[in-house]
Amino acid sequence: MPLLCHYTRGMKTHYLVIGTSAAGLGCASKLRDLDPTHSITVLGTESVMPYNRCLLADYLSGSKPAEAVATKPQSFFYEKNITLMLNAQATHLNAQTKTVTLSSGQSITYEKLFIGTGRSGWIPSIPGSDKPHVFPFYGLDDTQAILTYIATHKPTHATVVGGGLSGLECADALMNQGLTVTLFERASHVLPNQLNADGAAFLTQLMESQGLTVRTNA
Numbered sequence: 001m002p003l004l005c006h007y008t009r010g011m012k013t014h015y016l017v018i019g020t021s022a023a024g025l026g027c028a029s030k031l032r033d034l035d036p037t038h039s040i041t042v043l044g045t046e047s048v049m050p051y052n053r054c055l056l057a058d059y060l061s062g063s064k065p066a067e068a069v070a071t072k073p074q075s076f077f078y079e080k081n082i083t084l085m086l087n088a089q090a091t092h093l094n095a096q097t098k099t100v101t102l103s104s105g106q107s108i109t110y111e112k113l114f115i116g117t118g119r120s121g122w123i124p125s126i127p128g129s130d131k132p133h134v135f136p137f138y139g140l141d142d143t144q145a146i147l148t149y150i151a152t153h154k155p156t157h158a159t160v161v162g163g164g165l166s167g168l169e170c171a172d173a174l175m176n177q178g179l180t181v182t183l184f185e186r187a188s189h190v191l192p193n194q195l196n197a198d199g200a201a202f203l204t205q206l207m208e209s210q211g212l213t214v215r216t217n218a
Contacts, residue, residue: 041108
């Protein structure tokens with residue numbers, strides 16, 4: 001059975017899982033444990049094998065190679081008899097006919113559907129955000145693009161917009177790459193959804209002692 005497949009119109013599957021995050025893969029794996037016989041198909045929008053987004057900062061910093069970020073190897077899908085489709089973006093769902101249409105025009109008919117797409121990365125719509133040296137930090141492709149830019153253009157300074165968890169991890173990773181980093185957060189303190197002002201002040205002092213410049217209310 002092929003693991004990475006491109007199907008024509010009219011493909012049928014019993015269980016269809018949209019998303020290769022922890023939720024999607026966890027669902028597919030548990031379904032196989034509960035139902036050893038019926039077909040399971042998992043759709044992923046990216047071209048790479050599923051990976052752990054929480055480890056992207058380690059890859060960006062250079063502390064982990066790309067292969068260490070992967071969550072499931074091809075052997076997992078083979079052993080579980082699960083069909084994985086990469087570069088497969090669902091664009092339309094018809095609940096009446098139980099059909100999902102992909103951006104390629106292919107359609108998949110299912111009996112049971114699980115949607116575990118999570119969120120997606122985005123860049124704020126501000127002047128200059130469309131420049132080639134502006135990157136989101138959400139997926140493996142984004143991380144690789146940042147690393148390629150660093151290797152090619154040898155920048156000395158990076159600006160990180162957003163003082164949430166991903167922003168702080170990105171800033172720390174870029175500092176480990178030898179860049180001087182300034183972080184902007186529009187709230188009054190970093191991690192506004194996780195910390196109160198006192199906790200954020202302690203964390204900010206610690207980060208600034210490591211060389212990070214933090215600008216809040218900005």
